[in-house]
Amino acid sequence: MGSATDTGKTITFWPDTEIFETTRCSFAVLAERFRQVAFLYRGLEISLTDERPAGQARLERFRYPDGVRDFVAALDAAAGGSLHPDVIGFEREDPRMAGTMEIALHWGGRDAEGVRGFANGRLTREGGTHVEGFRDGVTAAVSAYARRRGLPTARDTGSIADRIGRGLAAVVSVKLDRPEYLGPIRGLLGNTEVRACVAGAVHHHLGAWFEEHPERAEAVVGEIVRTPV
Incomplete structure (x- = not known):
């Protein structure tokens, strides 16, 4: 013009x-x-x-x-929870999955789980390997911390995996060079390498947060291992 x-x-x-x-x-x-x-x-x-x-x-x-940290804080506020006010978050690039991840999570005072997965800015309503990796990493970090503290249910990894979602709000966002979707509406991420990359990163960062915040870690992990499935 x-x-x-x-x-x-x-x-x-x-x-x-x-x-x-x-x-x-x-x-x-x-x-x-x-x-x-x-x-x-x-x-x-x-x-x-x-x-x-x-x-x-x-x-x-x-x-x-603050990106996805703000996202999780907004989700938690909308759900009316705030038992532990700290939002845990990190960002990492991993060449093994040809992309980056940005993850934030928070255990609040709600009963329901609210984990949202995104791939290249698109909501993956059915989840996928990024969400599975997130749950693997959280389970590993919680189990390791409970084991070090000698909590009685620390050996029951399957039980802990069932419990970690109680009151958990999280956003798992990955940005990939070559995303692979499953299903007709592209609601499920299928990149196999993403699961291990996300799991390892979540285990590392959440484990470090537990060590840096022992009082809050005791409250979070103690609630998880004591809560009935």
């Missing part, structure tokens, strides 16, 4: 009524997705403006400097 002093792209489109059942965009649905993307890409700022209400334009901005 002419010369410009900055760079970027503008995309304008109208939904086709012959294809879509509804052509009215939902501000709430768009806001939720943009908020999710801003959580997953730390430091990215997204603004959403609805100019449809005459004279009452609605604007929301999304930016989260």
Whole structure:
């Protein structure tokens, strides 16, 4: 359209009524997705403006400097939990899986488990190897800590694996050069190497956090091993 002093792209489109059942965009649905993307890409700022209400334009901005840590804190707050206020998080690049992982977790005062997995910014509703690796790593770290403290159920790894999700909120986000999805809707990540990479990283970082915060570690691990399956 002419010369410009900055760079970027503008995309304008109208939904086709012959294809879509509804052509009215939902501000709430768009806001939720943009908020999710801003959580997953730390430091990215997204603004959403609805100019449809005459004279009452609605604007929301999304930016989260702590990335998935902020995501977990928001999930935990929405669920009404906060038994242990610290959100544990880390980021790591691993060439074995040709990608990076960013993971945050927190045990709160809820009963339900809330572990969300993402691959390249896409929600994997059915989980996959990144979520399986996360659970493997948490189980290993909790079992190792319980064993060192001589807790009575430390030998029962299967039982601990069943218990770790009680009150756990977590986000497991991986960004891969070559993601492999299973199923028709790409809701399940299938990269086999991702499981071991994520498990090892979670075991290492969570184990280090337990050692650095012994009082909180005792509370978290003690609650896990004492809670009935």
